Amino acid sequence: MSSPIEQQTGSHTGVHVESPALLLTVFGGLMVLTFLTVWVSGLDLGRMNDVTALGIATLKAGLVIWYFMHVRHSTILTKLAILTATFFVVLLFGITLADYLTRGWLGVLGR
Template sequence: MMTGIGRLILIWAALLVLLAATVAASAVLHGAASLTASLLIAAIKVGLIFWFFMHLGEEAGLVRVMALGAIAWLGILFALSGADYATRGWW
């Protein structure tokens, strides 16, 4: 396994490739396909950042579960906030 600066450069390059994929998806795809592709690519980028830069790959299982629980809770909060906003009769 790669350690040190080489691993960081490899992850940085992967993040740049994913950034290029996001830009290409927004230029080529339209509508819901563009949104879906962009969100999927963003989730992969978040996973790389959590795993390598926040060192979740080196932590015990309980820390990983807690991080996953925090992400799930944040997703629930966003979903409920979006549902609240969508169901209000403001227009």
């Protein structure tokens, strides 16, 4: 019973209903990570404090995007759009920080 457009693209995604057990497990994981990031921030790890805080935040974001936002059941097109956005965010941060973070390296006159 697929429509012409589905026959052309071969996409028949249907509706994926997540089980409450899975959603609750993900929520539990997010709570554990929240507790962990508060606890770790009280320890003096030097530069590793920033790395762990951002690492845990990225992991939490990944859980929300993958499970709560249903990306795991999304079409390739949606995934591609999200990857493209990620790529441009990395460009934005990468190129800007490559400038600011390296300005002191060469002792350029006038700064």
